[in-house]
Amino acid sequence: MSAIEISNVTKTLNEFELNIENLNIEKGFITGFIGPNGSGKTTTIKLILNMIFKDSGSIKIFGKEYKSDDIDIKQMIGYVGDVSGYIPESKLKDIKKGISVFYKNWDEKVYQKYVEKFKLNENKRYKDLSKGQQKKFELVMALSHHPKIIIMDEPTANLDPLVRNEFLEILQEHIEKEEATVFYSTHITSDLDKVSDYLVFIYNGKIIFKGERDIILDNHRIIRGNKNLIDNDTKKELVSFKENQFGFEGLTSNVKSAYEVFGEEVVYDKANLEDILMYYTRG
Structure with a gap:
């Protein structure tokens, strides 16, 4: 119960x-x-x-x-x-x-x-x-x-x-x-x-x-990479993201699925709860 x-x-x-x-x-x-x-x-x-x-x-x-x-x-x-x-x-x-x-x-x-x-x-x-x-x-x-x-x-x-x-x-x-x-x-x-x-x-x-x-923490990752990797298909893997002069940074809720799309072309960092809260709110 x-x-x-x-x-x-x-x-x-x-x-x-x-x-x-x-x-x-x-x-x-x-x-x-x-x-x-x-x-x-x-x-x-x-x-x-x-x-x-x-x-x-x-x-x-x-x-x-x-x-x-x-x-x-x-x-x-x-x-x-x-x-x-x-x-x-x-x-x-x-x-x-x-x-x-x-x-x-x-x-x-x-x-x-x-x-x-x-x-x-x-x-x-x-x-x-x-x-x-x-x-x-x-x-x-x-x-x-x-x-x-x-x-x-x-x-x-x-x-x-x-x-x-x-x-x-x-x-x-x-x-x-x-x-x-x-x-x-x-x-x-x-x-x-x-x-x-x-x-x-x-x-x-x-x-x-x-x-x-x-x-939840295992499934979520912060992804960083080159801006040219962002298109309509790759956006679907991200809860939300932001771009700057160096590239993009976003949050995925399914690291396995994101890896199939981005592969080794991006960096995968662990996300804490503050990161997760921020990206979902932004999204």
Whole structure:
């Protein structure tokens, strides 16, 4: 069973339209959700969290679909976003006290373990924490009720690399112990290069591609060569390309097929997720 199943979901917000025909998030893995701003990442997450209502289609969490207010489903989900929603003037211990009572699986030992690990002072007000400490506290709150699914919407935005690495290490450690599922939306593709098992790329409200990260990276290559190699047939092998005074540079999504066309006349370089995102957006 998939952790999240999305089928034929549509949602119109002003002039933006989200249309996801089929998307299954694999249980027990980290799935990266990428795409440029305005593509529908946050809208999709809000639909999964039942914060907004879909126009049509089906969203199931471990085979269950939301009713008007399905507490059982919400018990299974932990969330860390760009904005926490906590009252800035509240002390950490008061935030914990107010939220923990809503979770039947709240684990005070897990909470205290991570508070000590992150060296968080519970008597401090949330607004007095650094950005990094705020995110650590939000992660602690998300992990302390043993969620089966952890949904993240730009959780490491504006954090320095050291804090991001610590954040990701704790996340990986937790899901290995808990066999949890992570759905991780971010524009920081280097984070997903490190931790993701699967990738979903959304653009203009539609899923452009999805699959195992390693297979996607293996299939994509940046191709560089002479401009005279570009014609109507060779363009078909490229997601998009750009030309300069020295030649052309483009991205292929099928390196085997591209090799049959270009052969040894071009250079094939590995592409990272940032490269892939850039060329698909350009295309």
